[in-house]
Amino acid sequence: MELDLNTYSQSLGLLGNGLKITGLITASGIATGLFLGTFLAIARNSKNKITSTIAKGYINLFRAVPLLVVLSSLYLIGMSVLKAKGIYTDIAMPATLIGFALFEAAYFAEIIRSGMNAIAAGQVEAAKALGFSTFQTYSLVIIPQAFKNAFQSITTQSVAIFHDSTLCYVVGLSDLFTTFMHLGERDGTVETAIVLAASFYLVACVAIRQAAKRITTGEIR
Numbered sequence: 001m002e003l004d005l006n007t008y009s010q011s012l013g014l015l016g017n018g019l020k021i022t023g024l025i026t027a028s029g030i031a032t033g034l035f036l037g038t039f040l041a042i043a044r045n046s047k048n049k050i051t052s053t054i055a056k057g058y059i060n061l062f063r064a065v066p067l068l069v070v071l072s073s074l075y076l077i078g079m080s081v082l083k084a085k086g087i088y089t090d091i092a093m094p095a096t097l098i099g100f101a102l103f104e105a106a107y108f109a110e111i112i113r114s115g116m117n118a119i120a121a122g123q124v125e126a127a128k129a130l131g132f133s134t135f136q137t138y139s140l141v142i143i144p145q146a147f148k149n150a151f152q153s154i155t156t157q158s159v160a161i162f163h164d165s166t167l168c169y170v171v172g173l174s175d176l177f178t179t180f181m182h183l184g185e186r187d188g189t190v191e192t193a194i195v196l197a198a199s200f201y202l203v204a205c206v207a208i209r210q211a212a213k214r215i216t217t218g219e220i221r
Contacts, residue, residue: 008183008193011179014179015176015180015183017174017179018176018177018178018179018180019176021093021168021173021174021176022162022166022175022176022177024097025097025100025161025175026161028097028100028101029097029101029165030104030158030161032097032100032101032105033100033103033107034108034154035105036101036102036105036108037104037105037106037108037109037111038109038112040055040058040059040106040108040109041108041109041112041113042138043055044109044113045116055109058106059106059110061106062102062103062106062107063106063107063110065103067103067164067167070099071100071168071170072170075091075092075095075096075099075170078091078094078095079091090172092171092172092173093173096168096171100161104157107157107160108157111150111154112143112147112150112154114149114153115146115147115149115150115153116142118146118149118150119142119146123141123145124141127140127141151212151215152212152216155208155209158208159205159208159209162201162204162205163205166178176197176200177197177201180193180194180197181193181194
């Protein structure tokens with residue numbers, strides 16, 4: 001198979017726009033997922049049965065539903081509600097960002113909760129003995145250590161978000177992979193598009209994992 005790179009070298013602007021969409025979805029998914037997931041993890045570990053049950057239900061629900069279903073449902077429901085009010089606007093990006101936030105929060109919640117559960121009980125007791133409030137205990141003792149304990153799992157889930165960003169095609173967004181495919185279909189170079197896209201994702205994922213490994217082993221200071 002001969003790779004035809006002319007189409008792609010002449011379409012760097014389109015590919016750049018696709019990369020921006022991929023980057024935005026990935027960064028937003030990680031940031032909002034971690035933020036919401038942290039609160040869900042705290043709620044899941046709460047001694048209040050109602051709070052814990054609600055958090056457990058949310059986590060189980062979103063871990064059981066495919067991301068593709070979440071994205072398409074939010075988009076279609078959102079469009080229907082807006083049309084009923086006489087509003088006609090594209091909500092593909094907001095629906096995607098919200099969908100990723102809600103979905104990834106459930107996965108990050110379990111990851112962070114496992115990090116919390118790995119903390120020695122004596123450290124929490126020591127914080128209480130020092131007069132720390134509940135907020136101080138979580139913000140200064142529990143959450144930082146939970147993130148440290150779960151760093152590798154957080155990295156793995158972040159890479160998964162990077163992969164899943166390609167699902168935004170279901171609401172009409174052209175991320176990097178979709179842009180590659182559109183160019184390939186337009187010019188009859190689909191094989192080249194697949195090879196280039198796969199190569200990019202492979203290099204990016206390996207780079208992310210290597211950077212995370214170096215951070216974990218203390219090689220970056």
